[in-house]
Amino acid sequence: MLRLRVYTRERQLVDQDVREVTAPGTYGEIGVLPDHAALVTTLEPGVLSYRETDGAVARIEITGGFAEVRDNVMTVLADAGEDIVR
Known part of the structure; x- marks a missing residue:
């Protein structure tokens, strides 16, 4: 599994194990x-999507930011972000 952590200046949006992540590079x-x-890497405004462990796909609209992948942890520092209803 891959651990995904997504933060904005105001709050943490995600901290969970996922199967895969697609981000707007x-x-x-x-x-x-x-x-x-x-x-x-830097991230552009767009949709960050991830497949949860149960197979469901979740999406977050971000306004850009940075991402780091290391030791099966992906950390995203987004300028701003909001969950998109599935």
């Missing part, structure tokens, strides 16, 4: 699976 979408190589 500066040069296109970034797909992250368990055991991904270490990575630090």
